Amino acid sequence: MKHRIILAGATGAIGRRLVPLLVDTGHVVIGTTRAADKASLLRAMGADAVVVDVFDVAALAQALRQARPDLVIHQLTDLPPALDPARMADAVHRNARIRREGTRNLVAAAVAAGVPRMIAQSIAWAYAPGLEPHDEEAPLDAAAEGIRAVSIGGVVALEEAVLHTAGLDGVVLRYGQLYGPGTGRDAPEGGSPLHVDAAAFAALCAIDHARSGIFNIAEANDHVTTEKARALLRWDSAFRLGPRTRIAAFG
Numbered sequence: 001m002k003h004r005i006i007l008a009g010a011t012g013a014i015g016r017r018l019v020p021l022l023v024d025t026g027h028v029v030i031g032t033t034r035a036a037d038k039a040s041l042l043r044a045m046g047a048d049a050v051v052v053d054v055f056d057v058a059a060l061a062q063a064l065r066q067a068r069p070d071l072v073i074h075q076l077t078d079l080p081p082a083l084d085p086a087r088m089a090d091a092v093h094r095n096a097r098i099r100r101e102g103t104r105n106l107v108a109a110a111v112a113a114g115v116p117r118m119i120a121q122s123i124a125w126a127y128a129p130g131l132e133p134h135d136e137e138a139p140l141d142a143a144a145e146g147i148r149a150v151s152i153g154g155v156v157a158l159e160e161a162v163l164h165t166a167g168l169d170g171v172v173l174r175y176g177q178l179y180g181p182g183t184g185r186d187a188p189e190g191g192s193p194l195h196v197d198a199a200a201f202a203a204l205c206a207i208d209h210a211r212s213g214i215f216n217i218a219e220a221n222d223h224v225t226t227e228k229a230r231a232l233l234r235w236d237s238a239f240r241l242g243p244r245t246r247i248a249a250f251g
Contacts, residue, residue: 003207004017004028006069006115008054008106009076010047011038011180014121014175018075018200019045020245025204030067054102056110057244064113073080073203076102092147096154103158107165112182117169119206120162124174124192124216124224133225136174136214159214169212175199176218192218192244194237202229211232 005022008020009015010031022029023046031042032050039049042080053075064072078094103120110118127134127142140159144152160171177190180197188195194217202217215229229235 001208002026002028003071004067004069005030006050006064006067006072006110007031007047008074009121010042010049011035011077013178013196014203015075016045016182017196017241018073018203020241021200021204023047024245027157027207030069032063048097049218053062054098054105057105059110060105061232064109067113069113069115070117071207072106072115072118074103074106074118074158075203076106077121077198089147092150096150099154103161107161107168111165111167113139116167117171117211118162119171119173119203119210120158122155122174122214123151123171124151124176124194124218125190126174127224133221133236134216134223136228137224139203163212163214164176171206171210171212173199173202173206174214174216174224175202176216176221176224185237188219192216192221194218196238197240198235198237200241202233202235204236205229205233205235 005027007029010019011033019029019031029047030050032052034053036051039051042049048087050063052059054060076098079091126140128139140195141152159172162172176192176194177183178194178196179188182196183196210233214224216224217229218224218226
């Protein structure tokens with residue numbers, strides 16, 4: 001089934017890999033960006049573009065009403081280019097705000113526009129300490145302290161809004177540590193690495209194979225299990241975009 005999709009965060013690291021996947025499989029894509037100069041890049045990949053800030057509640061609601069999507073994919077983040085360590089401390093707070101307030105606004109706009117489904121980006125390293133590997137039923141680290149508590153608080157708020165809002169079927173993809181084009185990392189890093197193309201592919205798989213639920217999305221590792229995603233979403237961590245996939249150049 002082909003869908004009319006709002007892709008929030010379409011110019012982020014995952015978004016720019018996901019747009020061509022969605023377009024090439026026949027979906028109509030309306031990508032959101034806060035930067036007007038990036039709208040032409042989205043159009044070059046075959047998507048329509050809407051310039052809107054997720055914190056502008058009225059404009060966001062209007063954008064979803066006008067777009068008339070039947071699915072929203074939430075890939076919004078607020079992270080510095082190449083995950084610049086010098087800027088990450090401030091970025092953690094901005095990113096947590098995106099997850100808390102931005103998600104709340106996006107969910108409200110989707111419900112008001114009659115959108116029945118949302119697929120959202122989360123993280124796979126938010127689990128509480130305990131027996132590993134963690135499956136999707138393991139508790140998140142609600143007792144975290146310091147900067148980790150900021151991140152976990154944002155994750156908890158995002159997942160609660162996406163999974164437990166009346167009238168909305170929500171899917172949460174808990175991504176591992178990204179590497180590949182646009183991520184600032186050329187090789188796998190962290191305990192649960194994930195290539196950005198495989199992350200985008202997981203969102204594509206979720207469109208056809210999941211109405212709701214949580215899925216760990218990472219390469220094989222000792223920290224989180226990924227059997228659920230491989231079995232139910234038919235997802236493959238080895239997926240990479242083909243050489244002829246149309247991807248615009250982003251600065």
